Amino acid sequence: MEYKDYYRILGLERGADQAEIKRAYRKLARKYHPDVSSEKNSEEHFKEVNEAYEVLKDPEKRAAYDRLGAGYQPGQDFHPPPGWDEGFEFHGGGYTNADPEAFSDFFESLFGRGGFSQTYGGRQRRQYNAQGENTYARIAIDLEDSYRGGTRQITLKHPTLGADGRPQLRERTLNVKIPKGITGGQQIRLAGQGEPGMGTGAPGDLYLEISFNPHALYHTEGKTVFLDLPLTPWEIALGAKVQVPTPDGPVKMTIPANSANGKKLRLKGRGIPARQPGDMVIVLQTVTPPANTDAQREAYRQFGEAFEFNPRKTMGG
Known part of the structure; x- marks a missing residue:
């Protein structure tokens, strides 16, 4: 996907304030408007200018x-x-004067389908005695937090427009209760932690979408937790009883004899402990030890002679 330099499109430096952005947009919109422009490729330029302005005029999108x-x-x-947007607190952006269908793939990847604007919806219109806007952020927790629950301290960055007309980040720190059994993609609602209301209007809520930090051992799909379990060739062939790590502590597991590399074994109820707990899937992975000494190489030769086995037989090898 092609990166678009919105500042270059509007002929601006990155430190431009909002007044400069508006002046540049108006000038170029007049220049390239398809109804009046004689410039080559005026419609394409007009769309680029609108897209650049849609981002740079909004403090959240610009930040x-x-x-x-x-x-x-x-x-x-x-x-x-x-x-990329983890820890950013957004209202959702929304669209104003531009047609969302006219935006580029670059814009859509950040602010459209799957981006925070479409995920969270558009702005609400503020009125006197109106309820405050809801705000939204994505945060990452450890997988173990879902198994145990508890309270975590998080810091959110909220893009705002400074007095100088340039975007700035305001930070706030919150203590958040992580429910036991929460899964990636679920939201935690913090009542009253959104934007203040107008007049006597109640404040909005803050919604935190959960994701998991990368883990050295596990990955998740919904409530299911996956682990690649390394095994020796003799454990795979002969079967074994091994200790398997889980986020909730180690368990003993029987590896059936003559298991295949990549075979999946299931530990019922050992996945994320939601109301209906998920399972844990153990993926068997054969690890072949290196032959670094004469004795080890001789052991491999004897091993090869003991089997009439050719894994390439079906390939004509």
């Missing part, structure tokens, strides 16, 4: 874009990294 844009050049291949 997210600036966070990702450092080090990229126009036209360079770009893919937003996983969890």
Whole structure:
């Protein structure tokens, strides 16, 4: 996907304030408007200008874009990294004067389908005595937090518009109760922790979407927890009783004889402990020890002679 330099499109420096952004947009919108422009490719330029303005005029979108844009050049291949918006508190952005269908894939990857704007919906219109807006953020916890529950301290960054007309990040720290059994993608609602209301209106709520930090041993799919379990060739062939780590503590497990590499064994109820607990899936992985000494190499030769086995037989080898 091509990286788009919205500042370059509007002819601005990255430190431009909101007044400069608005002036640049108005000038270029007049220049490239398809109804009046005689410029070559005016419609394409007009869409680019609208897209750039849609991002840079909004403090939340601009702060997210600036966070990702450092080090990229126009036209360079770009893919937003996983969890790029973790810890950012958003209202959801929404669209104003531009047609969402006219946006580029680059815009959509950040602020459209799957991005925070579409995930969380558009802005609410603030009125006198109106309820405050809900805010949203994604946070990452350890898998073990889901097994045990408890309280965690988190810090959120909230993009706002400073007095100088430039975006700035305001931080706040909260103590959050992590429910036991929560899964990736679920939300925690913190009542009254969103934006303040207008007049006598109640404050909005804060919704925290949960993801899991990368783990050295496990990965998850919904409530199911997966573990790749390394085994020796003789454990795979002869069977064995081995100790298997789980996020809730080690358990003993029987490996059936003549198991295949990649075979999946299931530990019922050992996955994420939701109301209906998930399972844990153990994926058997054969690990072959190296032959570094004469004795080890001789052992492998004798091993090979003991079997009439050719794994490439079906390939004509």
